[in-house]
Amino acid sequence: TQLLEQSPQFLSIQEGENLTVYCNSSSVFSSLQWYRQEPGEGPVLLVTVVTGGEVKKLKRLTFQFGDARKDSSLHITAAQPGDTGLYLCAGESRGGADGLTFGKGTHLIIQP
């Protein structure tokens, strides 16, 4: 069974601060997806990283896939209250959602 460990589980910081969320596994994944989920809604895809060492930027969010494709990080610069939500990583071992392993998520609260 593949496991994805996300840390921290909870994070509450002030607006304007920087933060990093981690997603770690002992397994190799063909790709890794990051989702954000807001209260009362389903998760929405933010980004997919595919190549080891890949870095993708989405405005103030920077996503990195580890060289060995076992881990990933999400860095947010100058966090804003609109960044509040549950961040989920999901590692893909094969095509189709049955090949996806989800982490348990990081609950992020950005206080004004």
Next chain:
Amino acid sequence: NAGVTQTPKFQVLKTGQSMTLQCAQDMNHNSMYWYRQDPGMGLRLIYYSASEGTTDKGEVPNGYNVSRLNKREFSLRLESAAPSQTSVYFCASIRGLEGNSPLHFGNGTRLTVT
């Protein structure tokens, strides 16, 4: 386009009652999935349908049944609800099995079993 639509949004059942959660997608996706989301447990796959006419068990299938009615619709049935099935249920779809395809989720059904 509505994407993935789930009904109902909220439901309260008594132990032993049955109900069906409905899901429909309008993106012409081939594969559809049912997840449950519980505090501290993350998203867990209940059942999935890789293509119309097929269904398979996921990680936590006990107590549930599914029907892939057609390409658009995938329902989840609880025959005899138990308090352990109190959860938020999400339906999701994916274009195909080619990899690197994102999941598109509905907004969930919050189910309470008393």
